[in-house]
Amino acid sequence: MKKYFLIVSLILVSLITFSLSSDDFVVATKFSGPNEEGYWGPYGPAFTLKDNVLIFDSSIPNAWMTLNFKDDFMEPEDYRYVVITMRADDPEDAQNILMTFGDIKKPIKDWKIKLKTEFTTYILDLFEFGLTKWGDGTKAEPDFALNKATAKKAKLFVQSIILTNDKETFE
Secondary structure: OHHHHHHHHHHHHHHHHHHHOOOOEEEEOOOOOOOOOOEEEEEOOOEEEEOOEEEEEOOOOOOEEEEEEOOOOOOHHHOOEEEEEEEEOOHHHHOOOEEEEOOEEEEHHHHOOOOOOOOEEEEEEHHHHOOOOOOEHHHOEOOEEEEOOOOOOOEEEEEEEEEEOOHHHHO
Protein backbone atom coordinates (compact mmCIF):
# COMPACT_ATOMS: atom_id res chain seq x y z
CA MET A 1 0.00 0.00 0.00
CA LYS A 2 2.83 2.39 0.85
CA LYS A 3 4.47 1.69 -2.54
CA TYR A 4 1.20 2.43 -4.32
CA PHE A 5 0.76 5.70 -2.39
CA LEU A 6 4.36 6.72 -3.15
CA ILE A 7 3.97 6.01 -6.87
CA VAL A 8 0.67 7.90 -7.07
CA SER A 9 2.22 10.82 -5.15
CA LEU A 10 5.20 10.96 -7.52
CA ILE A 11 2.91 10.88 -10.54
CA LEU A 12 0.75 13.70 -9.13
CA VAL A 13 3.79 15.86 -8.32
CA SER A 14 5.13 15.27 -11.83
CA LEU A 15 1.81 16.19 -13.42
CA ILE A 16 1.47 19.36 -11.35
CA THR A 17 5.05 20.41 -12.12
CA PHE A 18 4.53 19.70 -15.82
CA SER A 19 1.26 21.65 -15.94
CA LEU A 20 2.87 24.69 -14.29
CA SER A 21 5.83 24.87 -16.68
CA SER A 22 5.52 27.31 -19.55
CA ASP A 23 6.84 25.56 -22.61
CA ASP A 24 7.63 27.40 -25.80
CA PHE A 25 5.51 26.89 -28.90
CA VAL A 26 7.90 26.23 -31.76
CA VAL A 27 6.27 27.42 -34.94
CA ALA A 28 9.48 26.69 -36.86
CA THR A 29 13.17 26.42 -36.10
CA LYS A 30 13.61 25.84 -39.81
CA PHE A 31 11.34 26.03 -42.82
CA SER A 32 12.26 22.79 -44.58
CA GLY A 33 8.91 22.23 -46.31
CA PRO A 34 5.19 22.85 -46.19
CA ASN A 35 3.27 21.84 -43.07
CA GLU A 36 6.35 21.04 -40.99
CA GLU A 37 7.00 21.59 -37.24
CA GLY A 38 4.22 23.78 -35.74
CA TYR A 39 2.80 25.44 -38.87
CA TRP A 40 0.39 24.84 -41.74
CA GLY A 41 1.45 26.36 -45.05
CA PRO A 42 2.97 28.64 -46.07
CA TYR A 43 0.43 29.86 -48.57
CA GLY A 44 0.54 32.59 -51.21
CA PRO A 45 2.38 33.58 -54.37
CA ALA A 46 5.35 35.44 -52.87
CA PHE A 47 7.42 32.91 -50.94
CA THR A 48 9.97 30.20 -51.48
CA LEU A 49 11.53 27.74 -49.06
CA LYS A 50 15.27 27.37 -49.53
CA ASP A 51 18.04 26.15 -47.21
CA ASN A 52 15.51 25.85 -44.32
CA VAL A 53 14.53 29.53 -44.65
CA LEU A 54 11.22 31.09 -45.67
CA ILE A 55 11.94 33.81 -48.25
CA PHE A 56 9.30 36.47 -48.88
CA ASP A 57 9.75 38.40 -52.16
CA SER A 58 8.10 41.82 -52.18
CA SER A 59 8.98 42.42 -55.85
CA ILE A 60 6.07 40.20 -56.92
CA PRO A 61 2.94 42.24 -57.73
CA ASN A 62 0.41 41.98 -54.87
CA ALA A 63 2.92 39.92 -52.87
CA TRP A 64 1.52 38.11 -49.83
CA MET A 65 2.25 35.03 -47.75
CA THR A 66 0.38 33.45 -44.82
CA LEU A 67 1.11 30.81 -42.23
CA ASN A 68 -1.20 29.17 -39.70
CA PHE A 69 -0.05 27.66 -36.43
CA LYS A 70 -0.97 24.04 -35.80
CA ASP A 71 -2.37 24.98 -32.38
CA ASP A 72 -5.63 26.57 -33.53
CA PHE A 73 -6.96 26.83 -29.97
CA MET A 74 -4.29 29.21 -28.71
CA GLU A 75 -5.47 32.16 -26.64
CA PRO A 76 -3.81 35.60 -26.83
CA GLU A 77 -2.58 35.32 -23.23
CA ASP A 78 -0.94 31.91 -23.79
CA TYR A 79 2.34 33.42 -25.03
CA ARG A 80 3.63 36.89 -24.37
CA TYR A 81 6.57 37.02 -26.80
CA VAL A 82 7.36 36.13 -30.38
CA VAL A 83 11.00 35.34 -31.01
CA ILE A 84 11.66 35.72 -34.74
CA THR A 85 15.00 35.40 -36.53
CA MET A 86 15.23 37.11 -39.91
CA ARG A 87 17.27 39.24 -42.26
CA ALA A 88 16.69 41.26 -45.44
CA ASP A 89 18.63 41.76 -48.65
CA ASP A 90 17.55 45.43 -48.63
CA PRO A 91 16.78 46.32 -45.00
CA GLU A 92 15.54 49.85 -45.76
CA ASP A 93 12.96 48.66 -48.30
CA ALA A 94 12.03 45.56 -46.26
CA GLN A 95 11.12 47.76 -43.27
CA ASN A 96 7.95 48.61 -45.28
CA ILE A 97 6.73 45.00 -45.52
CA LEU A 98 3.53 44.53 -43.51
CA MET A 99 3.99 41.82 -40.87
CA THR A 100 1.01 40.31 -39.06
CA PHE A 101 0.83 38.25 -35.88
CA GLY A 102 -2.79 37.44 -35.00
CA ASP A 103 -4.80 40.66 -35.16
CA ILE A 104 -1.74 42.97 -35.09
CA LYS A 105 -0.77 44.25 -38.55
CA LYS A 106 2.11 46.69 -38.83
CA PRO A 107 4.96 47.54 -41.15
CA ILE A 108 8.11 45.87 -39.85
CA LYS A 109 9.53 49.25 -38.79
CA ASP A 110 6.51 49.77 -36.48
CA TRP A 111 7.31 46.50 -34.69
CA LYS A 112 10.43 48.31 -33.37
CA ILE A 113 12.63 46.16 -35.60
CA LYS A 114 15.69 47.49 -37.39
CA LEU A 115 16.39 44.89 -40.07
CA LYS A 116 19.94 43.90 -40.99
CA THR A 117 21.52 41.94 -43.82
CA GLU A 118 22.69 39.24 -41.39
CA PHE A 119 20.30 37.01 -39.45
CA THR A 120 19.22 38.72 -36.24
CA THR A 121 16.83 37.53 -33.55
CA TYR A 122 14.11 39.95 -32.47
CA ILE A 123 11.85 39.56 -29.44
CA LEU A 124 8.40 41.12 -29.83
CA ASP A 125 6.17 41.71 -26.81
CA LEU A 126 2.68 40.77 -28.02
CA PHE A 127 1.06 42.21 -24.88
CA GLU A 128 2.74 45.56 -25.51
CA PHE A 129 1.45 45.59 -29.09
CA GLY A 130 -2.08 44.67 -27.99
CA LEU A 131 -2.71 41.16 -29.32
CA THR A 132 -6.36 40.29 -28.70
CA LYS A 133 -6.74 37.19 -30.89
CA TRP A 134 -4.89 34.74 -33.09
CA GLY A 135 -6.00 33.86 -36.58
CA ASP A 136 -8.66 31.31 -37.40
CA GLY A 137 -7.82 29.01 -40.29
CA THR A 138 -11.48 28.13 -40.82
CA LYS A 139 -12.16 31.82 -41.55
CA ALA A 140 -9.02 32.37 -43.67
CA GLU A 141 -7.46 34.46 -40.88
CA PRO A 142 -3.74 33.64 -40.63
CA ASP A 143 -1.68 33.56 -37.45
CA PHE A 144 1.31 35.04 -39.32
CA ALA A 145 1.39 36.94 -42.60
CA LEU A 146 3.63 39.09 -44.74
CA ASN A 147 2.32 41.55 -47.33
CA LYS A 148 4.07 43.79 -49.84
CA ALA A 149 2.51 47.04 -48.55
CA THR A 150 4.89 49.80 -49.79
CA ALA A 151 7.99 47.62 -50.16
CA LYS A 152 9.31 47.57 -53.72
CA LYS A 153 11.85 44.79 -54.22
CA ALA A 154 13.15 43.54 -50.88
CA LYS A 155 13.46 39.93 -49.90
CA LEU A 156 12.83 39.03 -46.28
CA PHE A 157 14.43 35.81 -45.02
CA VAL A 158 12.71 34.24 -41.99
CA GLN A 159 14.74 31.54 -40.27
CA SER A 160 12.62 30.76 -37.18
CA ILE A 161 9.53 31.74 -35.19
CA ILE A 162 8.99 30.70 -31.57
CA LEU A 163 6.28 31.80 -29.12
CA THR A 164 7.37 31.98 -25.47
CA ASN A 165 6.73 33.48 -22.06
CA ASP A 166 10.42 33.39 -21.15
CA LYS A 167 12.25 35.95 -23.26
CA GLU A 168 15.41 35.71 -21.13
CA THR A 169 16.12 32.32 -22.69
CA PHE A 170 16.51 34.05 -26.06
CA GLU A 171 18.33 37.24 -25.03
